[in-house]
Amino acid sequence: MVVGLWQFTARASNGAGEPVLDPDNGEELVHVQASVSIALGNRAPEYPGTLYITTKQVIWLSDVDRAKGYAVDFLSLSLHAVSRDPEAYHSPCIYTQIETEADEDESEDLDSECNEVLDLTKVTEMRLIPSDVSHLDTLFQIFCECAELNPEPIEEGEEEEHNWIFSADQLEDETGEGDGPEWHFPQNLTNSIGHSNGDDDLAHTVLELQINDQRFDDAEEMEQASDRSHHHQ
Numbered sequence: 001m002v003v004g005l006w007q008f009t010a011r012a013s014n015g016a017g018e019p020v021l022d023p024d025n026g027e028e029l030v031h032v033q034a035s036v037s038i039a040l041g042n043r044a045p046e047y048p049g050t051l052y053i054t055t056k057q058v059i060w061l062s063d064v065d066r067a068k069g070y071a072v073d074f075l076s077l078s079l080h081a082v083s084r085d086p087e088a089y090h091s092p093c094i095y096t097q098i099e100t101e102a103d104e105d106e107s108e109d110l111d112s113e114c115n116e117v118l119d120l121t122k123v124t125e126m127r128l129i130p131s132d133v134s135h136l137d138t139l140f141q142i143f144c145e146c147a148e149l150n151p152e153p154i155e156e157g158e159e160e161e162h163n164w165i166f167s168a169d170q171l172e173d174e175t176g177e178g179d180g181p182e183w184h185f186p187q188n189l190t191n192s193i194g195h196s197n198g199d200d201d202l203a204h205t206v207l208e209l210q211i212n213d214q215r216f217d218d219a220e221e222m223e224q225a226s227d228r229s230h231h232h233q
Contacts, residue, residue: 004100005040005120008059008071017066019052019059027056031142035131036060038070039093040123051128053142055149058096060128072098072126074150080143082136083127094128094139 010020021027031053037045038060046068052059058077062068079097083089100122130136 003073004076005070005072005098005123005126007120008061008069009067011061011066011069017050017061019061019069019071021054022056025056027054029054030146031139033130033135033139037129037131039127039129040070040118040120041125043118045091045127045129048131051130051139053139053146055146058128058143070120070126072096074147075152076100077143077147080140080147082140084133084136089127091129092133092136093130094136094143096126096128098124098126100124 008019012018012020021029029052031051033051033053035048036051037048039045046062047064049060049062049064049069052061057071057073059071060069076099077096078099079095081095082092083095084092089095128139130139
């Protein structure tokens, strides 16, 4: 289920104002970055707040209004990147795209600055703007590491299509079985070639090379057998 962006107000009561996490679900705090503004969609940036990155989600809490905060889990982030192009945005930032369940035609103008009330369930873009731009690369790296901790779950019926990337040793084992280029892919294997969310082409290439090698070997054996037959005649 795609959750998208939501309002986050669960702060610790110890006066520090830190977010309340979910340790029972394995959530841990990874990084805290002060003086970060947030811009949702096409709206102007909020006053700077504090960014909290956990193993499960990205949380921004306002330093001005303790009742204001936003959160999005890594499973809802379809893209994150460093943006330094002033033509794309006036300030260097971490740019993210958020998956939502809203229809595209409903979300076209949902972020316009004229809207007084923002429907967070339809926000598809979020920018995090640190006051010190030298932190951008560090933030990006942390985003990458935490995203890897939250791989996209395989839905029922998609396993054979997306979850069959396997290691070189397993490829070698498969090529040693049988006399023809028939392949039986093992299920639920550790992905050591690439992530199943985008490196399928690489795995296809490896398989194609293996298959072609087998065909070349068969062709060479047939040619040698033909030569021996001519010599005996």
